[in-house]
Amino acid sequence: MELFSDEYFMNEALKQARIAFEEGEIPVGAVIVSKNRIIARAYNQTEKLNDVTAHAEMIAITAAANYMGAKYLPDCKLYVTLEPCTMCGGALFWSQIGTVIFGASDPKRGFRQLDSSILHPKTQLQTGVLAQQSEELLNEFFKKLRK
Amino acid sequence: MELFSDEYFMNEALKQARIAFEEGEIPVGAVIVSKNRIIARAYNQTEKLNDVTAHAEMIAITAAANYMGAKYLPDCKLYVTLEPCTMCGGALFWSQIGTVIFGASDPKRGFRQLDSSILHPKTQLQTGVLAQQSEELLNEFFKKLRK
Numbered sequence: 001m002e003l004f005s006d007e008y009f010m011n012e013a014l015k016q017a018r019i020a021f022e023e024g025e026i027p028v029g030a031v032i033v034s035k036n037r038i039i040a041r042a043y044n045q046t047e048k049l050n051d052v053t054a055h056a057e058m059i060a061i062t063a064a065a066n067y068m069g070a071k072y073l074p075d076c077k078l079y080v081t082l083e084p085c086t087m088c089g090g091a092l093f094w095s096q097i098g099t100v101i102f103g104a105s106d107p108k109r110g111f112r113q114l115d116s117s118i119l120h121p122k123t124q125l126q127t128g129v130l131a132q133q134s135e136e137l138l139n140e141f142f143k144k145l146r147k
Numbered sequence: 148m149e150l151f152s153d154e155y156f157m158n159e160a161l162k163q164a165r166i167a168f169e170e171g172e173i174p175v176g177a178v179i180v181s182k183n184r185i186i187a188r189a190y191n192q193t194e195k196l197n198d199v200t201a202h203a204e205m206i207a208i209t210a211a212a213n214y215m216g217a218k219y220l221p222d223c224k225l226y227v228t229l230e231p232c233t234m235c236g237g238a239l240f241w242s243q244i245g246t247v248i249f250g251a252s253d254p255k256r257g258f259r260q261l262d263s264s265i266l267h268p269k270t271q272l273q274t275g276v277l278a279q280q281s282e283e284l285l286n287e288f289f290k291k292l293r294k
Contacts, residue, residue, distance in 0.1 A: 046218065047218075050212055050213065050216065050217070050218050051208075051209050051212050051213070051218065052208065052212065052218050052219070052238060052241035052242050053200075053205055053208055053209055053238050053241070058200055061198075061199065061200055062198050062200055065197055065198050065199070066197065066198070069197065070197070071193065071194075071197050071198065071199050072199075085237055085241075086233060086234075086236065086237035086240065086265060087233075087234050087235075087236075087237025087238045087240070087241060088234075088237070089233065089234075089237070090232055090233035090234025090235070090236070090237055091199060091200050091234045093233065093234070094199035094200070094232075094234060095199050114261060114265065118233060118261065
């Protein structure tokens with residue numbers, strides 16, 4: 001079995017972010033990986049669903065739990081293009097997810113601004129994977145929005 | 148139009164918590180009120196839905212936004228029997244909800260343990276409404292669970 005890199009999976013998350021971009025949503029994408037396979041793909045849908053809780057990570061957690069038939073995700077990795085917010089950090093805590101890997105930092109709304117201990121103590125955190133690509137997409141979105 | 152009290156609405160949230168109790172869920176219930184009318188009722192369904200994000204408040208926010216046809220809920224009040232967790236606090240922030248009223252405090256997982264500024268700066272907070280009834284229901288649940 002071919003082993004995929006973190007960059008490979010983050011690139012898949014970026015593809016989700018680009019779908020969000022095309023649909024006029026703030027471009028954030030996520031995938032959840034179990035045993036080197038993607039078991040959930042999601043992108044931000046707060047506008048389309050008219051629902052502030054419809055962040056990429058929330059949709060991905062629900063989808064992954066559904067796929068696994070289990071509420072907790074200790075053997076899973078979340079790849080998300082932007083640092084999760086407090087809500088998503090709190091959801092990731094409850095999920096007991098094994099690893100969180102994000103791209104760009106969110107100095108304004110990222111969960112680390114509040115308290116870095118928000119994640120479950122067993123959760124590993126890795127940051128900055130393909131951060132530049134994620135930032136460029138976000139910047140392009142907000143530039144377009146301001147026009 | 149008869150005006151209902153905070154106790155009246157919290158009692159409606161307690162009814163939701165009792166449904167959760169009957170279904171073997173941690174008994175937390177919530178209602179969202181707009182212009183003195185209940186527009187959303189929800190109870191914790193993390194077990195039934197196999198989804199850590201299915202807290203009463205999250206389901207209520209989604210339902211209320213759907214009812215209002217609007218993502219933001221500045222004119223709404225959330226009544227919830229237990230202090231919201233970090234995830235729900237984060238969701239309430241995004242919703243810009245007008246008022247959050249909770250019953251029992253949650254000294255372990257409540258959002259105030261982390262940072263009381265998690266809610267939107269415009270959101271009013273009121274605590275302790277029918278707290279004893281909520282606590283009794285939770286204590287009964289965990290007592291039963293330990294048997």
